[in-house]
Amino acid sequence: MSKTLSFPPVYKHEFQQASENLRQSLLLANRHKTPITPVNYAVWYEYVSGDNQALMNSIDTRLKKNEAITSEVTQYLYEKYVLMGMPERLNNTNNGLKLVVDNTLENLSKVEATASQCSQGLMQSQAQLETCNDIDELKTLVNQILINTQQISSSSGELKSELTRSTEEIMKLRQELESVKEMARTDSLTGLLNRGAFDNELQYLCSKGYSFSLVLFDIDNFKRLNDSFGHLLGDKVLQFFASLLKNQCNDIHLAARFGGEEMAMIFMHSSLEETFMITESIREKFSESRLKKKGSNESIGQVTVSAGISSYQDKDSPISLIERADQALYRSKTGGRNQVNFI
Known part of the structure; x- marks a missing residue:
């Protein structure tokens, strides 16, 4: 596999x-x-x-x-x-977060030092006010109080600006982490879920005993297509077929690249008949497409796909469910390809 x-x-x-x-x-x-x-x-x-x-x-x-x-x-x-490139991206993100934290702690330390110094100055002014009887001395104390309060205000403003910048940087790093997380779940060529993410989803659904159907797709004679037209065109075929699966996905149904030219879909809360109709529609659209060579109007001819369907049964494991879908797919292949079977 x-x-x-x-x-x-x-x-x-x-x-x-x-x-x-x-x-x-x-x-x-x-x-x-x-x-x-x-x-x-x-x-x-x-x-x-x-x-x-x-x-x-x-x-x-x-x-x-x-x-x-x-x-x-x-x-x-x-x-x-x-x-x-994942280790480097994770390392860069980790270093970025460390830098943000270090800068924030440094700014907090500066503000704390300024506030402590100003607090001492205000306390001294308070003590002097209690014994002050001279107008000039009073003016001097007021000026000192203004200086201290302005220093606190300025320091607080700088901290606010730094915290705003830190927040913006953290948001960027969070987006990068989300991108890394999504990339770890996604097949780079087709944009569908990768095999690891698909296995996790299937394991979860089986453990919960939810009602769903599994479809395995296999593009017919894909090796011959690669040998005839090259791997780059083969990749385009895979991407085009993946787009047909994406059109049927929503917040419930899932599509994944199962391996090589094989892809899979999980249809939640869909009967076997409903799953068959959607799968048949995908098969027809793909067989009716006439993909062309890059930079040319010449068609590569008809490309078809075979599919096998199995529905979750009580106490099914991912392996037993995949095996039945694989058996149905085998029937489609041996029955002449370009068809859908179910078990």
């Missing part, structure tokens, strides 16, 4: 596939003389699995130019395409 990009990375390969990926990864690591470190292995594993298209394109480009795939290169590829 393919992996969809997420952070942290989630792998769902079966034992046989994972073992084959291991064998091919070791061969490539030896061929390019890269030490078998966790980072190097992860990069080559992602490459041979065929799931991380951006990483594959980057390595293929270097290989075509006869560039060496050194440990420095794999470290760069690992950080950019496996970790997706």
